[in-house]
Amino acid sequence: xxAAAPTIGIIGLGTMGLGIAxxxxxxxxxxxxxxxxxPARETARARMADALNxxxxxxxxxxxxxxxxxxxxxxxxTLAEFTxxxxxxxxxxxxxxxxxxxxxxxxxxxxPASILATNTSSIPVREIAAGLAHPDRxxxxxxxxxxxxxxxxxxxxxxxxxxxxxxxxRQITEKAGKTVIECPDRPGFIVNRCARPFYGEALAxxxxxxxxxxxxxxxxxxxxxxxxxxxxxxxxxxxxLAATRGLQAAMANHPRxxxxxxxxxxxxxxxxxxxxxxxxxxxxxPGPAPADAAQIALRIEATLINEAHWLLSEGGTTAAxxxxxxxxxxxxxxxxxxxxxxxxxxxxxxxxxxxxxxxPQAMKDRYxxxxxxx
Ligand code: NAI
Numbered sequence: 001x002x003a004a005a006p007t008i009g010i011i012g013l014g015t016m017g018l019g020i021a022x023x024x025x026x027x028x029x030x031x032x033x034x035x036x037x038x039p040a041r042e043t044a045r046a047r048m049a050d051a052l053n054x055x056x057x058x059x060x061x062x063x064x065x066x067x068x069x070x071x072x073x074x075x076x077x078t079l080a081e082f083t084x085x086x087x088x089x090x091x092x093x094x095x096x097x098x099x100x101x102x103x104x105x106x107x108x109x110x111x112p113a114s115i116l117a118t119n120t121s122s123i124p125v126r127e128i129a130a131g132l133a134h135p136d137r138x139x140x141x142x143x144x145x146x147x148x149x150x151x152x153x154x155x156x157x158x159x160x161x162x163x164x165x166x167x168x169x170r171q172i173t174e175k176a177g178k179t180v181i182e183c184p185d186r187p188g189f190i191v192n193r194c195a196r197p198f199y200g201e202a203l204a205x206x207x208x209x210x211x212x213x214x215x216x217x218x219x220x221x222x223x224x225x226x227x228x229x230x231x232x233x234x235x236x237x238x239x240x241l242a243a244t245r246g247l248q249a250a251m252a253n254h255p256r257x258x259x260x261x262x263x264x265x266x267x268x269x270x271x272x273x274x275x276x277x278x279x280x281x282x283x284x285x286p287g288p289a290p291a292d293a294a295q296i297a298l299r300i301e302a303t304l305i306n307e308a309h310w311l312l313s314e315g316g317t318t319a320a321x322x323x324x325x326x327x328x329x330x331x332x333x334x335x336x337x338x339x340x341x342x343x344x345x346x347x348x349x350x351x352x353x354x355x356x357x358x359x360p361q362a363m364k365d366r367y368x369x370x371x372x373x374x
Pocket of ligand 1: 013015034037093098102
């Protein structure tokens, strides 16, 4: 990286911010980072060193590379030190008022040419930008956890984000080794939205009396590394429930984002998955695939394909972008459009139509085919 490399600012040094800081510092960008909480600032360098040392122990990093990464990190005590930044990414608390107030303060410090990025998972980017002097420089750079390991970054501009800022944020983040997929400022961006049916349809099958083992084994047989219920066990049923409820509220309670009672019951029972010791399957793993594994997988993939088409119909992204995002964000063996090519449109539409016919009235619209699919 040359001396003219853009300077990256990171605000919030928790789970995400520290990892994002490491991503850019490892790529040679000067990084200025801070946190409102003094202990988070004071421990940040040591926490990053620990993460880098673990990679040295695993034989994946040299001591020289660790030292170079750490040399690019400056921990700031105040926002005034962010003046040189070309791109500032906030990874603070998930609250609109906090993010707005931070960006308002930064506007008084940064040059108008610098970009303000949010790592929000659930707040509309346009709401964070509203009322700023230069809303055209605001966009989302949504990293996945852990940012150092996950290749995907969703880039979500809002309606008036300037193209030059989109391009610069993309170039810098690609230089830091990430695959950047542009998506609209819509709830859940690509991955958190298009993943809903993976969990939801599994929960529907569960409530129809299928075993968790059968459902997950069917998806393993279809090439998925983890079944949907084991994935909920890994993420935590409480986290999954909060994400589903968030999408449901943001999408006007549409039945495609239905919160299944089976998930609420897991959380109420404290069966959160790995972190509580008991989940849908955890501590066990799925048994042999059932005889109708292919139908189970087709049902779940048909709903994934449909959700992806609904998102595509809303604009701002591409089929290839959605496929890449789902493979990188969730380790899926194929994206929904690749799954469509595998099964063929008639099989997918027949599956959706049968599900719609069997669904109770309030759930029928869950299976209505998207405009580009029907
Ligand atoms: P965290 O709670 O681990 O870290 C947040 C940090 O921000 C804390 O150290 C806190 O002291 C600091 N902070 C809070 N308000 C601040 C302010 N006004 N100014 C400066 N520092 C402040 O949270 P986490 O998990 O890192 O999440 C951060 C953001 O990233 C949130 O918007 C979250 O929705 C988003 N996100 C989280 C993901 C995850 O898996 N944890 C994945 C993708 C996005």
